[in-house]
Amino acid sequence: MIRNFYKSLLALAVVVTISFSNAFAQDSTATAAAPAGGGDAAKGEQLFKGNCAQCHAANSEQIVGPGLAGIESRRDLAWLKKWINNPMGVVASGDKYAVDLFNRFNKTQMTAFPNFTDDDVKSIVAYVNQVNAAPATDPNKGPVTTTAASDTGSGKFVNVILIALLVIMGLVLIALLGILQLLNKLSGKTGGAAPSTSFGEKFQTGLKDVFANRTVRIAITWVFILLATKATFDGLYGIGVHQGYAPKQPISFSHKLHAGEMKINCAYCHTGVYKGKQSGIPSANICMNCHNTIKRESPEIQKIYTAIETNKPIEWVRVHNLPDLAYFNHAQHTNVGGLECKDCHGDIEKMEVVQQRSTLTMGWCVDCHRKTEVNGKDNAYYDKLMEAHSAVSKGSMKVEDIGGLECARCHY
CATH class of the missing domain: 1.10.760.10 (Cytochrome c-like domain)
Incomplete structure (x- = not known):
């Protein structure tokens, strides 16, 4: 009987999953936009x-x-x-x-x-x-766009699957409680008493039997201790880490619009990103290169005009902030190392409001230095280093091989 019940339960899970998958596929097909006539x-x-x-x-x-x-x-x-x-x-x-x-x-x-x-x-x-x-x-x-429709359909599909799994888990729990009651009867724990027909009584009796077991109580205690210990260490390691920080800026500037849709290069506004230690915050004059004619009447653009007229700088709020004890040079990473902005800052071109996507911890930086290969092609500075590395190793030369893990590289 128990074997047949589990077979039925498995069949139900398969049917539910297939049904929702078909529904999701039909919904995605329905939301796809047809190509416009007369052109692509x-x-x-x-x-x-x-x-x-x-x-x-x-x-x-x-x-x-x-x-x-x-x-x-x-x-x-x-x-x-x-x-x-x-x-x-x-x-x-x-x-x-x-x-x-x-x-x-x-x-x-x-x-x-x-x-x-x-x-x-x-x-x-x-x-x-x-x-x-x-x-x-x-x-x-x-x-x-059709992408947004697909994302919405995907979210609905996941929610439906989660609900279906919860229902199946509930059925499994009921089955386990029934099995526990059956085992109790077979072992003679009921003492010949009349069997209980109330579901609530069965449920309460089953829970009491479970928590009366010494092994179960010890397991629950250790799970609680482990979870509490993990939460404590996660909190300690999270001190000073501001991943996800997205402060409100004095002007609602959209990187998604400017860097994403308009394809404006990061260096046009952040002039020092390829040649200086700091990437730099754009001055109001850089904004005026475009906004002296574009959307001049916008309330946000008028804030820039007010800053220029009153000779007061725009008080942008810094998002990515390293501690003073750590040295970082943008040009060394973007110009020499060839890294892209999104390698550290995430998909800036998709952000309406900029937020810190990476942890920017020492471990995160060290891990990058261990994995990143040095590009010495057409750069005479690295010729002898590459030759010395090839003499002792068959693998590619990483940043750690040229002193990228030395403390004085970042702390001096």
């Missing part, structure tokens, strides 16, 4: 974000130039291609629409893209149409 919208998105997004919005919002929503109804594809390939040439030809557009936007010259083909233009238009055909969203957040 996916290709258009890449072209738009790489070349157009700095000055144009895919919706009707005006940035440096006009928003592109409904552009296909205003101009045909042939005119758009001429304009994108050589905008000033179209203005010089006397085209009324082009001249009016040029004058309306303070005679700001649009960058020419002579290599854009008919297919490229169609793809950009398809992407713009796809964005504006999507359900209304906050324009600052951009279009809804």
